[in-house]
Amino acid sequence: MxxxxxxxxxxxxxxxxxxxxxxxxxxxxxxxxxxxxxxxxxxxxxxxxxxxxxxxxxxxxxxxxxxxxxxxxxxxxxxxxxxxxxxxxxxxxxxxxxxxxxxxxxxxxxxxxxxxxxxxxxxxxxxxxxxxxxxxxxxxxxCKPGITCVSGAMLLVTKQPQYGENGVLVVGDVAVTPMPDADQLAQIAICTAETARSVAGFTDPRVAMLSFSTKGSASHEVVDKVVEATRLAHERQPELKIDGELQADAALVPSVGEHKAPGSPIAGHANVLVFPCLEVGNIGYKLVQRLGDAEALGPILQGIAxxxxxxxxxxxxxxxxxxxxxxxxxxxxxxxx
Missing domain, CATH: 3.40.50.10950 (Rossmann fold)
Structure with a gap:
């Protein structure tokens, strides 16, 4: 089905x-x-x-x-x-x-x-x-308790079953918050994982916090933001499976993940992708939708009670x-x- x-x-x-x-x-x-x-x-x-x-x-x-x-x-x-x-x-x-x-x-x-x-x-x-x-x-x-920013998730149904959850990925934020700070990005990660469970039916959301860097391969304040957001999300929900910062290929492709982020529980196996800002998220999902012939369902607003x-x-x-x-x-x- x-x-x-x-x-x-x-x-x-x-x-x-x-x-x-x-x-x-x-x-x-x-x-x-x-x-x-x-x-x-x-x-x-x-x-x-x-x-x-x-x-x-x-x-x-x-x-x-x-x-x-x-x-x-x-x-x-x-x-x-x-x-x-x-x-x-x-x-x-x-x-x-x-x-x-x-x-x-x-x-x-x-x-x-x-x-x-x-x-x-x-x-x-x-x-x-x-x-x-x-x-x-x-x-x-x-908003929900502990949440101060609303965000938008998208379900991407691709024709590549080797990625995500049999080809399905949940991504955010693609719709609402243009330039989230580390705290807001942590909230977006938590909410997107919840959407993956409640809507996509994922029993095991695996969240990758995306960047242009993987585990310190580049140094920049926007990379620092993703690292801090990952720490905050894990602190607030210790049971959440999350890692970052990861490049998209390191998040999705097992061989790349093993090479770029050895020992990461998420690298190469992510089914939830969190973008560092709305600009990247909106452009990214539309490229996958149009060039990759994926079905995009949403945006699904998240964070409201x-x-x-x-x-x-x-x-x-x-x-x-x-x-x-x-x-x-x-x-x-x-x-x-």
């Missing part, structure tokens, strides 16, 4: 409640119909019920009736949500009047539903920017369907914590 099918089957095995706040958008509603038909997740759609049902009829979607639909302009819990939001943001000067307006915003409303345990995760981005997706999540749901994921505005119906399953897997893992 390929990775995507495994993710979908895991989601089906323990259905989670996922919010789609852009429910009147065509691709989103069509993906919702597929999710409901296949029983991948229970869905909460935010939007005017008459409009959603009219669009479902127009596009021949026969399963939307299985979803819970919440009208942001006529929500019986609006005042409750507004009071809670005003309390959460009172140190930032938010008034109850401002909160009442914000809980009509579908992105904020979805996060309030999650905050009050009415849902397990949210996906947006078909219409919204990454900043608009992240802002309510960070204001309302906030409950999963809130961001879509590309150029996403397809299939992309949204897969992201629902991915978010459901993250939600299951979040509940364990």
């Amino acid at each position: 390929d990775l995507v099918k495994q993710i979908i089957e895991r989601a089906k095995s323990n259905k989670q409640r996922i919010v789609l706040p852009e429910a009147t958008e065509e691709r989103t509603l069509k993906a919702a119909d597929m999710v409901l038909a296949d029983e991948v997740a229970d869905l909460i759609l935010i939007g005017n019920p008459d409009e959603i049902n009219s669009l479902a009829g127009k596009w021949g979607l026969s399963h939307i009736g299985k979803a819970t639909i919440i009208d942001p302009d006529n929500n019986p819990r609006s005042e409750e949500y507004a009071a809670l939001l005003a309390e959460l943001r009172k140190k930032k000067g938010m008034t109850i009047e401002q909160a009442r307006e914000l809980v009509k915003n579908p992105l904020y409303l979805g996060c309030m539903i999650i905050k009050t345990e009415g849902a397990d995760g949210q996906i947006s981005g078909a219409l919204s920017t990454t900043a608009d997706t992240l802002r309510p999540a960070l204001q309302i749901i906030k 409950r999963p809130v994921n961001d879509l590309s505005r150029g996403c397809s119906v299939d992309d949204i369907y897969k992201m629902v399953a991915i978010t459901a897997c993250q939600a299951m893992d979040a509940k364990k914590g």
Whole structure:
């Protein structure tokens, strides 16, 4: 069974409640119909019920009736949500009047539903920017304990089974934090290993902290940052299998790893790659995707206390369907914590 099918089957095995706040958008509603038909997740759609049902009829979607639909302009819990939001943001000067307006915003409303345990995760981005997706999540749901920076992981499904986990690699950060310091990079490593477990199903994440140097072969402050990040990650999670700094070939190819980093438990056997900065990560995964003909799934936002994921505005119906399953897997893992 390929990775995507495994993710979908895991989601089906323990259905989670996922919010789609852009429910009147065509691709989103069509993906919702597929999710409901296949029983991948229970869905909460935010939007005017008459409009959603009219669009479902127009596009021949026969399963939307299985979803819970919440009208942001006529929500019986609006005042409750507004009071809670005003309390959460009172140190930032938010008034109850401002909160009442914000809980009509579908992105904020979805996060309030999650905050009050009415849902397990949210996906947006078909219409919204990454900043608009992240802002309510960070204001309302906030980061996991011990995490202060959000990052984005990508699942790379390659045609090279000798690398990673039968050809699958989990890489980060590829989406959010442009120039992480050592502390943030350590957090990214820990979160990416968690994504490898919860989404990719890795039972044994092996994390390589990438650099242009392997074990002191070059000297530079950016190499020092990777070395320090490795130390911090290992200090915080001693059971985490992690090593660095490693060049990409030393991380992935056993013969190179043995030569460049003899005795390393990770060199030549890594299945999780952590890039030293966003520039390298974003360029690197796209080169693998395009030149290596790999499937790239994500980005998967990580570090938030409950999963809130961001879509590309150029996403397809299939992309949204897969992201629902991915978010459901993250939600299951979040509940364990």
